[in-house]
Amino acid sequence: MTSDKKGSCYCEHCRKDVSWHINPVNHGGQLVLTLCTFGLWLPMWLAMTFSKTKFCDVCNQSITEE
Numbered sequence: 001m002t003s004d005k006k007g008s009c010y011c012e013h014c015r016k017d018v019s020w021h022i023n024p025v026n027h028g029g030q031l032v033l034t035l036c037t038f039g040l041w042l043p044m045w046l047a048m049t050f051s052k053t054k055f056c057d058v059c060n061q062s063i064t065e066e
C-alpha cells in the first residue's frame, strides 16, 4: 500500500486532496435527545460515537471513502 497518505484525503466536493478532521460528538446534546425520545435516539448516538466520519477542512462536507 503506497497510497496511504496521512493527513490528506480526496474530497469529491472540492475535487482535490484536502486535509480533514473528525467532528467531536456533542455528548451533552445527544444525551438530551436520547432523554427526549425515551431512548430511541440511543442507537444514533452510539453510531455517531463509533463512526469516525472524516470532514473536509476546506468545505466541511463529510468525506466518503471508497
Ligand SMILES: [Zn+2]
Binding pocket: 011, 012, 013, 014, 015, 018, 056, 057, 058, 059, 060, 061
Ligand atoms: Zn472539500
